[in-house]
Amino acid sequence: MKATYHKYMLEFKRPSGTSRGIMTEKETWFIILEENDKKGIGECGILRGLSADDRDDYEDKLKWTCQNIHLGEAALWETLLEFPSIQFGIEMAFLSLKSENPYLLFPSDFTNNTESIAINGLVWMGEASYMxxxxxxxxxxxxxxIKLKIGAIDFDKELNLLKFIRSHFSAEQIExxxxxxxxxxLNEALDKLNQLNQFQLHSIEQPIKKGNTQAMANLCQITPFPIALDEELIGIFSFKEKEELLQKIKPQYIILKPSFIGGFRGTQEWITLAEKYNIxxxxTSALESNIGLNAIAQWTFLQNSKMPQGLGTGALYTNNFDCPLEVKEGKLWxxxxxxxxxxxLYIV
Structure with missing residues (x-):
């Protein structure tokens, strides 16, 4: 088996804002496996400034992974514990290589186009008029x-946007x-949650910065509406640490991004614990190309969740890859x- 890796820069169609700043491009990496005249592809969806494996030795670890591909998927996954995006790329690449079609990893009613996945519509931060x-x-x-990113513009303007939605659509019509x-x-979070509560929101992701474990636990206990942990899960590698975090904070929800938490296996560990503790x-995707998004969507369908998932990011880029994923009426087909x-796959 031969393995190579390649960098690829995804270009946003329009600058996209989060509370961490404006993004115009997104770096990603691909691992290509070759064996017996077949190829497989996996995406290592790192997000600089956020991923636990945003480290100076990231490319060195990719090179090492390709040089040691003979160790096999399971051994590599264990060795790459602190590089969750590479864990995901390796899982995907081995599945792709074994599949008859390198992009059909988990055949199902979803890939047969007879069932779809409910998704949320993502609204990026920006001027109030743009939002x-x-x-x-x-x-x-x-x-x-719909999911709105908040926290970057004036809070009163964000409240007005929510008021605009609720003046036209009830909570029964639009989640x-x-x-x-x-x-x-930290000293403003509860007050802001109380102000947001008037709009009958489903949940808020990561109201305060990760690492404030006790403050987050306190918020989850007294919040007027559900809190979902997102960034809080990043950098929590062992099963024991994952369980300790959930036991301490007791969130209402957790958000699972396979590129950030060790691929399918890492995500399954979080799901197992969440269900154990009734969380x-x-x-959701983490701004991967359609190659990574495709793998996540196929796997997500098999988890049989009826909640809207966060998988609607395929149309963000000018240089994404043409693929069968299509959003229609708030569902991914x-x-x-x-x-x-x-x-x-064959050029690189």
């Missing part, structure tokens, strides 16, 4: 669940999730009419 424009587009497109990306100050969960543009 309002996005909200209207998502509602017109048939989404019944609203908000994601603060850790933007709220809700859903899965695997269209039989659209084929993979798989030239990339």
């Amino acid at each position: 309002k424009e996005q909200i209207e587009e998502k509602l017109d497109a048939g989404f019944s669940c 609203i999730r908000v994601d603060a990306n850790g933007a709220f100050a 809700g969960w859903w899965i 695997y269209s039989q009419s659209t084929k993979w543009n798989s030239d990339f």
Whole structure:
């Protein structure tokens, strides 16, 4: 078996804002496996400034992984515990190599195009007018669940945007999730949660910065509406540490991004613990290309969650890869009419 790795820069169609700043491009890496005239591809979806494996030795570890590919998937996954995005890339690449079609990793009613995955419509941070424009587009497109990133513009403006939605749509018509990306100050968080509560929100992701474990536990205990942990899960590698975190904070939900938490195996560990402690969960992509998004979507369908998932990021880039994934009426479908543009697999 031969393994190589390649860097690829994804270009945003429009600068996209979070509380950590504006993004115009997104770095990603691919691992290509070759054996017996077959190829497999896996995406290592690192997000600089956020991923636990955003380290100076990241490319060195990719090189080492390819040089030691003979160790096999299971041994490599264990060795790469502190490099969750590479763990995910390795899992995906081995599945891809073994599959008859390198992009059909988990055949199901989803990949047969007879079932779909409910997803939330993502509204990026920006000027109030831009956010309002996005909200209207998502509602017109048939989404019944939207997710707003908040925490970067004036809080009163964000409240007004939520007021705008609720003046037209009830909580029964549109589910609203908000994601603060850790933007709220510790001494302001509860007050802001109380102000947000008037809009009958489904949940808020990561209201305060990760690492404030006791403060987050206190918030989860007294919050007026559910809190979902997101960044809090990043960098928690062992099963024991994962269980200790959930026992301490007792969140209402956790958000699972396979590229950040050790791929399918790491995600399954979190799901197992969440269900043990009656904590809700859903899965989201982490700005991967369509190659990584495709793998996540196929696996997510098999988890049989009825909640809207966060898998609607495929149309963000100008130079993404043509693929069967298609968003229609707030659902993700695997269209039989659209084929993979798989030239990339054979060029690199």
